[in-house]
Amino acid sequence: xxxxxxxxxxxxxxxxxxxxxxxxxxxxxxxxxxxxxxxxxxxxxxxxxxxxxxxxxxxxxxxxxxxxxxxxxxxxxxxxxxxxxxxxxxxxxxxxxxxxxxxxxxxxxxxxxxxxxxxxxxxxxxxxxxxxxxxxxxxxxxxxx
Amino acid sequence: xxxxxxxxxxxxxxxxxxxxxxxxxxxxxxxxxxxxxxxxxxxxxxxxxxxxxxxxxxxxxxxxxxxxxxxxxxxxxxxxxxxxxxxxxxxxxxxxxxxxxxxxxxxxxxxxxxxxxxxxxxxxxxxxxxxxxxxxxxxxxxxxxxxxxxx
Numbered sequence: 218x219x220x221x222x223x224x225x226x227x228x229x230x231x232x233x234x235x236x237x238x239x240x241x242x243x244x245x246x247x248x249x250x251x252x253x254x255x256x257x258x259x260x261x262x263x264x265x266x267x268x269x270x271x272x273x274x275x276x277x278x279x280x281x282x283x284x285x286x287x288x289x290x291x292x293x294x295x296x297x298x299x300x301x302x303x304x305x306x307x308x309x310x311x312x313x314x315x316x317x318x319x320x321x322x323x324x325x326x327x328x329x330x331x332x333x334x335x336x337x338x339x340x341x342x343x344x345x346x347x348x349x350x351x352x353x354x355x356x357x358x359x360x361x362x
Numbered sequence: 363x364x365x366x367x368x369x370x371x372x373x374x375x376x377x378x379x380x381x382x383x384x385x386x387x388x389x390x391x392x393x394x395x396x397x398x399x400x401x402x403x404x405x406x407x408x409x410x411x412x413x414x415x416x417x418x419x420x421x422x423x424x425x426x427x428x429x430x431x432x433x434x435x436x437x438x439x440x441x442x443x444x445x446x447x448x449x450x451x452x453x454x455x456x457x458x459x460x461x462x463x464x465x466x467x468x469x470x471x472x473x474x475x476x477x478x479x480x481x482x483x484x485x486x487x488x489x490x491x492x493x494x495x496x497x498x499x500x501x502x503x504x505x506x507x508x509x510x511x512x513x
Binding site for chain 1: 395
């Protein structure tokens, strides 16, 4: 893969949509994530433990949903990299929930001599609840060759 | 709700040093379904100018592991929930490089939320490269609540 030229800032407009991408998060997804993050808390994996800890059903780790959101952003802007990201996990996501991941470009310009774009990002569940809201800033990946 | 010695606020604890391998990056990327060639294909990463594959932005969760540190004791019966996450990414994490990590509690407070009283703990983990420069700062907000009202 040759060096990817970042999508020119002139081709990115404030108000541009990012996504949506829809995914149903399964127990298998959570198990895979738990394995690579050494996550052993059973509230994420077992119904009985989730119930004891105040949840109706096993929940999806917030950082897993956030990771999918980050992938949406980096896929949408080839040649750009994530510089900062902020997410609030507003409502627990349960196994089997179908989530819609999307965003909007809210700002573009230069910061500290470097092009940047800022986005609002949202994850919505099948009921239309915004389970995650956040913001992200991307900058061009440096041509390190 | 939260049993925390305020004198520990801001005190950094060492989490250790980590040699990041291409295999660990591959395992993480595949587990989260992020199949960007820069994370999986050494040749693609080299052609893009990196010495080896680089890690996805949230790979720091692999380095953090399953527990939020430093530990903050909760009152008996209380449970916690991940309430938020912030990332500052100053550079790439690159396979074959060694990184060190420190963590600290930066804020602890209690408030009344929609479902009653709750506590909030904010922690910050900094991952540094071999030269000591920060590469990633991960800030996490943990909410503490009673499990009586199911959510």
